[in-house]
Amino acid sequence: VFLVMYLFLQNFRATLIPTIAVPVVLLxxxxxxxxxxxxxN
Structure with a gap:
């Protein structure tokens, strides 16, 4: 997932923030x- 996001965004910081934020919000x-x-259910 990280790699695909990085390919689309082409910015490490813009990729890292959602990669960390989404699992934290779900938890x-x-x-x-x-x-x-x-x-x-």
Missing amino acids: GTFAILAAFGFSI
Whole structure:
């Protein structure tokens, strides 16, 4: 995924930020769902 994003953006910093941000946001979302007792179903 990182390589494909880098090929399109052609900028290391512009590629690195979304590559780090997306998994962090997903983990935070699942943590909040679990904290409030919700499931993904």
